[in-house]
Amino acid sequence: xxxxxxxxxxxxxxxxxxxxxxxxxxxxxxxxxxxxxxxxxxxxxxxxxxxxxxxxxxxxxxxxxxxxxxxxxxxxxxxxxxxxxxxxxxxxxxxxxxxxxxxxxxxxxxxxxxxxxxxxxxxxxxxxxxxxxxxxxxxxxxxxxxxxxxxxxxxxxxxxxx
Amino acid sequence: xxxxxxxxxxxxxxxxxxxxxxxxxxxxxxxxxxxxxxxxxxxxxxxxxxxxxxxxxxxxxxxxxxxxxxxxxxxxxxxxxxxxxxxxxxxxxxxxxxxxxxxxxxxxxxxxxxxxxxxxxxxxxxxxxxxxxxxxxxxxxxxxxxxxxxxxxxxxxxxxxxxxxxxxxxxxxxxxxxxxxxxxxxxxxxxxxxxxxxxxxxxxxxxxxxxxxxxxxxxxxxxx
Numbered sequence: 001x002x003x004x005x006x007x008x009x010x011x012x013x014x015x016x017x018x019x020x021x022x023x024x025x026x027x028x029x030x031x032x033x034x035x036x037x038x039x040x041x042x043x044x045x046x047x048x049x050x051x052x053x054x055x056x057x058x059x060x061x062x063x064x065x066x067x068x069x070x071x072x073x074x075x076x077x078x079x080x081x082x083x084x085x086x087x088x089x090x091x092x093x094x095x096x097x098x099x100x101x102x103x104x105x106x107x108x109x110x111x112x113x114x115x116x117x118x119x120x121x122x123x124x125x126x127x128x129x130x131x132x133x134x135x136x137x138x139x140x141x142x143x144x145x146x147x148x149x150x151x152x153x154x155x156x157x158x159x160x161x162x
Numbered sequence: 163x164x165x166x167x168x169x170x171x172x173x174x175x176x177x178x179x180x181x182x183x184x185x186x187x188x189x190x191x192x193x194x195x196x197x198x199x200x201x202x203x204x205x206x207x208x209x210x211x212x213x214x215x216x217x218x219x220x221x222x223x224x225x226x227x228x229x230x231x232x233x234x235x236x237x238x239x240x241x242x243x244x245x246x247x248x249x250x251x252x253x254x255x256x257x258x259x260x261x262x263x264x265x266x267x268x269x270x271x272x273x274x275x276x277x278x279x280x281x282x283x284x285x286x287x288x289x290x291x292x293x294x295x296x297x298x299x300x301x302x303x304x305x306x307x308x309x310x311x312x313x314x315x316x317x318x319x320x321x322x323x324x325x326x327x328x329x330x331x332x333x334x335x336x337x338x339x340x341x342x343x344x345x346x347x348x349x350x351x352x353x354x355x356x357x358x359x360x361x362x363x364x365x366x367x368x369x370x371x372x373x374x375x376x377x378x379x380x381x382x383x384x385x386x
Contacts, residue, residue, distance in 0.1 A: 053209025053283050082213070082279025085286065115289040136195035137294055138202040146195065162286055 006037045009044050012068045019060045020141045023102040026061060030090025033081050043075040049086045052142035087111050088143075088162050099159055100125050105132075105147065107161040119161035124149035126156060134158075168234065170277065172326075172359070173263050174214035175235035178225060179367070180256055181207035182374050183243055192246050199294060203253075206287040213280030226378035230368045231361035236326035240367040247302055247309070247316040253295040255320060258335040259327035260288045296339045303343025310344065317345050325354030 013035070014027045026032055026048070034047040046065055050058045062078045069076040088107040091099075096106035105121030118137075123130045129151035136146040144157040184204035191197035215221040239256060243249045267273055267281035302313040317340070324332075333350055340347060357363075378384070 050209075050283075052206060053213060053280065053287060054205030054207070055209070056205070082276065083282050085279070085283040111286075113286075115286045117293075118290065136199060137290070138195070138199035140198070142202055142205060146198075160290075162290075 006035050006044075008041075008072055009035045009037060009046065009069060012072060013046070013065065016061075016064050016068045019057050019064070021099070021102070021104065021143075023098045024095055026065060028092055028095035028098065030092070030095070031061070031086060038075075042073060043077075044069055044073045045077045045079060047079045047081045049081050049084075051086050055142050057141070088159065091159075103156060104144065105156060105158040107159045109161055111161055115162070117161075118145065121147055121156075121158045124152060124154065124156060126154045127152040168359075170214055170218060172234045172236065173260075173267075174211050174218065174224075175233045176239045176256070176259070177207040177214070178211035179233065179235040179370065180239040180252075181205075181211060182370055183239070183241075184249075184253075186243055187249065196246075200249075203291050203294070206284075206291065210280055210284045210287070214277060217274050217276045217280075222378065226375045230363050230371055233361075233363065233367060233371070234358055235367075236323075237355055237358050237364055238320065238323040238327060240364060240370055241320070241323065242366055244316065244319075245312060247313040248319065250295055250298040250302060251313065251316040251320050253291070254299050254336060254339065255324055255327060257288060257292040257295050258332050260284070261292055261335060262329060262331050264288055299339055299345075300343045303340070303345045313343065314345055317347060321347055322353060322355050325356035326358060328354070 010027065010032075013032055014025050016026045018024045018026060018029055021029075029051070031048050031051060032046060033049050034045075036045045036047075037043070046069065048062060048065065062080075066076050066078050089110050091107065099106040103125050105123070105125045108119040108122050120134070121132055124132050127149060129149055131150040132147050133150060134145060135148050135155065139146045139157050143159055143162065145160050146155060147158045148155045181204045184200045184207070187200045188197060191200055211225075212221055215224045218224060236256075236259070238252060241248075241252060243252075264281045264284045268278055268285060270278070273281075299313065302309045304310070305313075328350075
């Protein structure tokens with residue numbers, strides 16, 4: 001799917017941040033399912049998969065993707081693909097490192113279905129202690145839960161394995 | 163509305179109406195964490211409802227311009243929030259219902275691709291909602307004397323509304339939770355309400371829709 005020219009689109013997408021976790025690009029997040037470019041390189045179709053059904057960032061992301069690509073393409077189409085459903089398994093290792101550096105504990109392990117648990121952070125993203133506890137199953141965005149470190153006492157977000 | 167789409171409308175309306183109810187807790191939940199949790203769950207349900215409504219027609223038209231008697235949500239979903247115990251028992255009942263609904267849609271090869279896509283995502287979201295509601299019902303039921311009494315009151319009040327969502331699978335899902343929560347029910351055979359499929363609703367739905375639909379009706383076709 002990635003031709004020499006579609007690389008332009010991928011490079012532009014790699015610079016579109018998630019509006020709520022700006023340390024990650026939409027490519028890091030694993031929501032870009034496909035990029036197709038016309039033979040003359042003037043038209044591009046990008047297929048995105050939403051993270052959560054009601055995630056308010058979804059529409060902002062589609063708009064940001066369109067705006068970014070319009071810099072290099074005459075015609076941009078953003079499509080939505082629901083199946084297969086997005087999973088944190090699609091986060092790259094690089095994305096997980098970025099999350100950690102941003103103070104968000106990355107998802108631990110891989111998703112197993114049926115989903116019975118969303119895992120637990122390996123450690124505190126601030127001090128590295130493994131002595132952590134869940135404060136609440138839901139956090140500031142649909143993809144996160146609220147945890148606390150018992151060593152340094154800092155609360156932190158955990159990106160749920162989902 | 164074709165007969166085959168009726169069950170879908172029931173799921174869509176159930177998710178939509180329940181989402182609106184949960185959103186009424188915003189800024190009023192017992193704790194900040196619960197405010198956020200109920201908001202997150204409401205958002206998931208709203209997204210699920212939108213996905214299904216889009217497969218049935220114009221989502222805004224369906225959500226904002228139908229009358230109460232045209233809604234097909236189970237009565238359970240429209241009941242007022244009551245206290246936190248009522249909200250959690252209602253959520254337990256609804257989550258257990260959706261736990262059956264979504265996997266069935268995923269497995270239904272004759273279903274629309276959009277619908278199956280919505281369901282595929284919703285399966286995981288629902289599992290997480292269930293984790294939340296079942297944990298709360300256990301904590302409240304097997305809690306203090308007051309929380310036990312109020313959760314039992316909520317269960318007694320809502321039990322008659324299980325008719326549209328209950329199945330053997332549903333009972334098998336909630337009974338162990340209620341047992342662990344030290345709560346008792348009048349049993350599977352006790353009388354139950356069942357009428358939203360005919361367009362009959364409680365008086366509460368009209369008030370809910372009046373609020374939910376007022377903006378769209380005052381400014382039809384308005385966009386941000």
